[in-house]
Amino acid sequence: xxxxxxxxxxxxxxxxxxxxxxxxxxxxxxxxxxxxxxxxxxxxxxxxxxxxxxxxxxxxxxxxxxxxxxxxxxxxxxxxxxxxxxxxxxxxxxxxxxxxxxxxxxxxxxxxxxxxxxxxxxxxxxxxxxxxxxxxxxxxxxxxxxxxxxxxxxxxxxxxxxxxxxxxxxxxxxxxxxxxxxxxxxxxxxxxxxxxxxxxxxxxxxxxxxxxxxxxxxxxxxxxxxxxxxxxxxxxxxxxxxxxxxxxxxxxxxxxxxxxxxxxxxxxxxxxxxxxxxxxxxxxxxxxxxxxxxxxxxxxxxxxxxxxxxxxxxxxxxxxxxxxxxxxxxxxxxxxxxxxxxxxxxxxxxxxxxxxxxxxxxxxxxxxxxxxxxxxxxxxxxxxxxxxxxxxxxxxxxxxxxxxxxxxxxxxxxxxxxxxxxxxxxxxxxxxxxxxxxxxxxxxxxxxxxxxxxxxxxxxxxxxxxxxxxxxxxxxxxxxxxxxxxxxxxxxxxxxxxxxxxxxxxxxxxxxxxxxxxxxxxxxxxxxxxxxxxxxxxxxxxxxxxxxxxxxxxxxxxxxxxxxxxxxxxxxxxxxxxxxxxxxxxxxxxxxxxxxxxxxxxxxxxxxxxxxxxxxxxxxxxxxxxxxxxxxxxxxxxxxxxxxxxxxxxxxxxxxxxxxxxxxxxxxxxxxxxxxxxxxxxxxxxxxxxxxxxxxxxxxxxxxxxxxxxxxxxxxxxxxxxxxxxxxxxxxxxxxxxxxxxxxxxxxxxxxxxxxxxxxxxxxxxxxxxxxxxxxxxxxxxxxxxxxxx
Amino acid sequence: xxxxxxxxxxxxxxxxxxxxxxxxxxxxxxxxxxxxxxxxxxxxxxxxxxxxxxxxxxxxxxxxxxxxxxxxxxxxxxxxxxxxxxxxxxxxxxxxxxxxxxxxxxxxxxxxxxxxxxxxxxxxxxxxxxxxxxxxxxxxxxxxxxxxxxxxxxxxxxxxxxxx
Numbered sequence: 001x002x003x004x005x006x007x008x009x010x011x012x013x014x015x016x017x018x019x020x021x022x023x024x025x026x027x028x029x030x031x032x033x034x035x036x037x038x039x040x041x042x043x044x045x046x047x048x049x050x051x052x053x054x055x056x057x058x059x060x061x062x063x064x065x066x067x068x069x070x071x072x073x074x075x076x077x078x079x080x081x082x083x084x085x086x087x088x089x090x091x092x093x094x095x096x097x098x099x100x101x102x103x104x105x106x107x108x109x110x111x112x113x114x115x116x117x118x119x120x121x122x123x124x125x126x127x128x129x130x131x132x133x134x135x136x137x138x139x140x141x142x143x144x145x146x147x148x149x150x151x152x153x154x155x156x157x158x159x160x161x162x163x164x165x166x167x168x169x170x171x172x173x174x175x176x177x178x179x180x181x182x183x184x185x186x187x188x189x190x191x192x193x194x195x196x197x198x199x200x201x202x203x204x205x206x207x208x209x210x211x212x213x214x215x216x217x218x219x220x221x222x223x224x225x226x227x228x229x230x231x232x233x234x235x236x237x238x239x240x241x242x243x244x245x246x247x248x249x250x251x252x253x254x255x256x257x258x259x260x261x262x263x264x265x266x267x268x269x270x271x272x273x274x275x276x277x278x279x280x281x282x283x284x285x286x287x288x289x290x291x292x293x294x295x296x297x298x299x300x301x302x303x304x305x306x307x308x309x310x311x312x313x314x315x316x317x318x319x320x321x322x323x324x325x326x327x328x329x330x331x332x333x334x335x336x337x338x339x340x341x342x343x344x345x346x347x348x349x350x351x352x353x354x355x356x357x358x359x360x361x362x363x364x365x366x367x368x369x370x371x372x373x374x375x376x377x378x379x380x381x382x383x384x385x386x387x388x389x390x391x392x393x394x395x396x397x398x399x400x401x402x403x404x405x406x407x408x409x410x411x412x413x414x415x416x417x418x419x420x421x422x423x424x425x426x427x428x429x430x431x432x433x434x435x436x437x438x439x440x441x442x443x444x445x446x447x448x449x450x451x452x453x454x455x456x457x458x459x460x461x462x463x464x465x466x467x468x469x470x471x472x473x474x475x476x477x478x479x480x481x482x483x484x485x486x487x488x489x490x491x492x493x494x495x496x497x498x499x500x501x502x503x504x505x506x507x508x509x510x511x512x513x514x515x516x517x518x519x520x521x522x523x524x525x526x527x528x529x530x531x532x533x534x535x536x537x538x539x540x541x542x543x544x545x546x547x548x549x550x551x552x553x554x555x556x557x558x559x560x561x562x563x564x565x566x567x568x569x570x571x572x573x574x575x576x577x578x579x580x581x582x583x584x585x586x587x588x589x590x591x592x593x594x595x596x597x598x599x600x601x602x603x604x605x606x607x608x609x610x611x612x613x614x615x616x617x618x619x620x621x622x623x624x625x626x627x628x629x630x631x632x633x634x635x636x637x638x639x640x641x642x643x644x645x646x647x648x649x650x651x652x653x654x655x656x657x658x659x660x661x662x663x664x665x666x667x668x669x670x671x672x673x674x675x676x677x678x679x680x681x682x683x684x685x686x687x688x689x690x691x692x693x694x695x696x697x698x699x700x701x702x703x704x705x706x707x708x709x710x711x712x713x714x715x716x717x718x719x720x721x722x723x724x725x726x727x728x729x730x731x732x733x734x735x736x737x738x739x740x741x742x743x744x745x746x747x748x749x750x751x752x753x754x755x756x757x758x759x760x761x762x763x764x765x766x767x768x769x770x771x772x773x774x775x776x777x778x779x780x781x782x783x784x785x786x787x788x789x790x
Numbered sequence: 791x792x793x794x795x796x797x798x799x800x801x802x803x804x805x806x807x808x809x810x811x812x813x814x815x816x817x818x819x820x821x822x823x824x825x826x827x828x829x830x831x832x833x834x835x836x837x838x839x840x841x842x843x844x845x846x847x848x849x850x851x852x853x854x855x856x857x858x859x860x861x862x863x864x865x866x867x868x869x870x871x872x873x874x875x876x877x878x879x880x881x882x883x884x885x886x887x888x889x890x891x892x893x894x895x896x897x898x899x900x901x902x903x904x905x906x907x908x909x910x911x912x913x914x915x916x917x918x919x920x921x922x923x924x925x926x927x928x929x930x931x932x933x934x935x936x937x938x939x940x941x942x943x944x945x946x947x948x949x950x951x952x953x954x
Contacts, residue, residue: 013888013891014888014891016896017887017896019878020896020899021866021884021887021888021899022826022866022867022869022880022884022897023825023826023827023865023867023891023900024826025826025865026825027825027828027897030819030825032823062878068846070941118816118820119809119811119812147848186852194931195897195931196836196838196895196897196898196930196931196932197828197895198830198931203849204825226830230863243896245895245896246895247895247896247897248894248897249827249895250931253889277829280830280831280833280836282834295817309830343852399854402887420937495895496894497894497930498894605803664905665890665891665937666894666933666934668934669933669934669935669937670894670931671934671935672934673934674931674934696833696835697831697833697835697836697929698835702929702931703924703935704925704935705921705922705923705925705930705935706919706922706923706926706927708922708935710860710918711934711936734934753804
C-alpha cells in the first residue's frame with residue numbers, strides 16, 4: 001500500500017449511493033425495452049416424478065400469449081446447465097434447462113410461457129396440463145446412500161455423487177498419543193441465501209448485428225457470457241452480458257442458471273426482447289441453497305488441551321443436480337479443517353450425495369463456515385471436557401508467530417497472522433473476565449447465560465488460478481481520458497460491496513486526483529476486459545490489485561511524460577492536488593490535465609512513447625489470503641420459553657490493510673447478522689415428500705432489525721504479503737466467524753442442563769424441548785445432536 | 791374488465807384505466823415508470839415496496855391500485871419534495887443513509903427510507919430500540935441494520951435542528 005494516505009484507509013461515503021437512495025438506479029426489472037415480452041416458468045410440484053405428458057395448447061391460445069414451450073420442445077436446442085467443478089470419479093448429474101422426462105426437485109422448470117405482459121404470462125401457466133407419475137422422493141441424505149434407496153439418475157448404481165478425502169500428518173499416531181478422544185455429530189443446516197433482489201434476466205436479440213444482449217443479476221458477467229454462448233451454441237463475440245445494479249448475491253448469483261440461457265433462446269427464437277423476473281417462491285425453490293452438511297467429528301487431545309488430531313466425516317447434501325460449483329464447495333471444508341490451530345494430523349472424508357432438492361452451492365463463506373463451525377465447536381467441546389477456559393484452549397493451539405507462513409496438514413499455506421493479538425483485543429473489549437464473573441452470579445440466580453468465543457481463519461482472495469476451475473486472476477483497465485478524467489474498468493463485478501468508491505479512492509491516491517475524478521465501470525462484457533467476478537472475498541485483494549497495478553503503469557508513463565515536459569527526473573516526481581511536480585522543487589510543476597492532453601495530442605512526446613493513456617493488468621495472485629479474527633458474544637436463554645436473546649456482540653477482525661473502513665464495517669455487520677440468521681432462525685426444511693415447506697419469507701425467517709443488539713467491532717491489521725496492497729478480504733468474515741461464536745454461547749448457556757451440543761437453528765421450540773428432556777432426569781447428560789427437531 | 795382510478799403520485803395527478811387486480815406496486819413501476827419502488831417478496835414481508843399512501847407507509851405489493859384511487863402516493867422519487875430545502879436535493883433520511891453507509895446493494899433502501907420517514911413523522915426522537923422496532927417490517931440482507939439505525943438517528947437530529 002502506498003505510504004501517502006490522502007484517501008486510502010479513509011471512511012469516504014459511497015459514490016454509488018446518490019442513485020440508490022433516490023430510486024434512480026436500474027436493477028434488471030427496471031429495464032424496459034420497446035416490445036418487451038414477459039416470461040413465466042411452470043415448475044414441478046413434485047420432488048421426484050416421471051413426466052408422462054405436458055400439454056401447452058390451452059396456454060398457447062390464451063390472451064396475450066405468444067409462445068408456450070415444453071421441455072421436450074426445446075430439447076437439443078439449449079445445452080445443459082454447466083458445472084465447472086471436477087472431482088475425480090464424480091458421477092454426472094446434468095440438468096436440462098427444462099425437464100423433459102423426469103423432474104428431480106420441487107421447483108424444476110417443465111414448461112415456459114412468453115406473453116405480452118407479466119400477468120398474462122402467469123395466468124397462462126395455470127392452463128398448462130402436466131401428467132406426472134410420482135416416484136419415491138429421496139430426501140434424507142443418509143438414507144439416500146443406503147442400499148435399496150431409489151436412485152435419482154438411471155445408470156447410476158447409487159446416489160453417491162463422489163467420495164473425496166484429504167489426509168495430512170500421522171493420524172494414527174495422534175489418536176494413539178491422545179489422553180482423550182471425543183466424538184460429536186455437528187449438523188450445518190441447509191440455508192436459503194435470500195438476496196433481497198431475486199434473480200432476473202432481460203434478453204434482446206438483434207438479428208442484423210447477430211448480437212444477443214443479456215442483462216442478468218449476476219456476480220460473474222464474463223463467465224456467464226462464455227457459458228451462455230456455449231449453451232446456445234452461438235459465437236462468444238455475439239453475446240454481451242450486462243450486469244446492471246445487483247440487489248445482493250451472497251454467492252447465490254455466482255452461478256449460471258437455466259433461465260439465463262432460456263431467456264436468450266426465447267429472445268432469439270421470437271426476435272423480441274423478453275424479461276423473466278423470479279418470484280420469491282421461485283427464488284427459494286430454484287436458486288441455489290447453501291451449507292447442508294452432516295459432520296461427524298472425532299478429536300484426539302492431551303490433558304493440557306493440546307489438540308493432536310482431527311478425523312472428520314462429512315455427508316454433503318448436494319441436491320439433485322450440480323450448479324456451477326456444487327461439488328466443489330464441501331471440499332473447501334476439508335481444506336480449512338485446521339482452523340487457526342496447529343493440529344498435527346487431520347483427515348477429512350466427504351461423501352457428496354444426490355437428493356431430490358435444489359442444488360447447494362456457494363453461499364457466503366461456501367464450505368469455510370462449515371469448517372470453522374465444526375472446528376470451533378470442537379475446540380469448545382475439548383475445553384468443556386477438560387473444564388478449561390475456551391480462550392485458553394484456543395491460545396494453547398495457535399501456531400506461533402514464527403510459524404508463518406504456516407503450512408497446515410490440509411495443504412494450504414496461511415500467509416500471515418497474529419491470532420493471540422486479535423483474541424486478546426476481543427477479550428479486552430468484551431470485558432471477558434468480568435463477563436465470566438457476571439455469568440457465575442447469574443447462574444446462581446437461576447438465569448441461563450452463555451458466553452461464546454470464536455477464533456477463526458478464512459481462505460479468501462480466490463485465488464491462484466491453479467486452484468480455481470475458471471482461473472483465479474482478475475483484470476483491470478485504467479484509462480485516463482483526454483480531459484483528465486479517469487475510467488477504471490474492473491472485471492470484478494461488485495454488487496453492494498462498494499468498489500465504485502474504494503477503487504476510486506485508489507485511483508485518486510495514486511494519480512493525485514479527487515475520488516470524483518475517477519469513475520469505476522463494471523459488469524458490461526463489451527466494455528470491461530474479461531474478468532472472473534466478485535465472490536470469495538476477492539474483489540479488493542485480486543481485483544483491487546489489478547487496478548493498482550494498472551494505475552502504477554499509467555503513473556509511470558505520466559511521470560515519464562511530465563518529467564520530459566518540465567525537465568525533471570521522472571523518479572523524483574510527486575502526484576498530488578491534480579498536479580505533477582518535482583519533490584525537490586515543488587514549483588517545478590505541471591497540471592495533471594496538461595500532461596494528459598500532451599499524451600493525447602501527441603505533438604511532443606519523448607522518443608518511443610506511444611500516444612494515449614491506457615493500461616491493462618491481469619493480476620495472478622501467488623496464494624490465497626487468510627483473514628482471521630476473534631468474536632465474543634453473550635446470550636441469555638429464557639428457561640420458561642426457550643427464547644435465546646443475544647445480549648452482546650464483540651467482533652475483532654483482521655482483513656489486512658483497509659481501503660475504506662466504513663465499507664469494512666458494513667461487510668462485518670452484515671456477515672454477523674447473516675450468521676445470526678443461521679444460528680437462530682434459518683433452516684430450509686424439506687418434508688418427507690421433498691416439498692420445500694419453508695418456501696416463502698413467511699416461513700423462512702431472516703433476521704430483522706429488532707433481533708440484533710449493538711455490535712461492537714474493531715480490527716487488528718496484519719498486512720498480507722500476497723499482494724502489494726496488503727489487503728486480505730472481508731466479505732465472508734462475519735458468516736465464518738460469528739456462527740460458531742453464537743453456537744458456543746448457546747452451548748455454554750445450556751451446559752448447566754448437562755447439554756454438550758445442540759444443532760442450529762436455536763429456535764425456541766428446539767431449546768425448550770431440550771431443556772424439558774434433560775431437566776427431568778439429570779443423569780441423561782449426553783445429547784447427541786439430532787438432524788431435525790422432533 | 792377495467793376500472794378508472796384517479797391518484798396523485800409525487801404531486802402529479804393521474805387518471806388511468808387499470809385491471810382491478812393490478813397491484814399498486816405494478817401500477818407505479820409498469821404504468822408510471824417509477825421503478826425506484828422494488829418488489830422483494832410479493833407477500834408484504836420484506837418491505838422493499840414500501841411507499842407512503844396519504845402520508846402513511848404501506849407495502850404497495852399488497853395494495854391494489856384501485857384501493858389507492860383518490861389518494862396521494864409518495865415514492866422514493868418524490869421524497870425530496872417533502873423535505874425542507876437543503877441544497878443537495880435530498881430528504882434528511884436519504885442524507886442519513888448516505889452519510890452513515892446505511893445501504894450496500896440498495897435494493898431494500900427505498901422502502902427502508904420511506905419506513906424511516908413514517909417513523910420520524912410519528913416519533914421525532916426515537917431511541918435505537920424504537921428505530922429497530924419500527925423498521926422490523928423491512929428486511930435488509932446486506933447491512934446488518936446497524937448503519938441503518940445510525941442513519942435514522944442522523945436524520946432525526948437533522949430534522950429537529952431544521953425545525954428550530
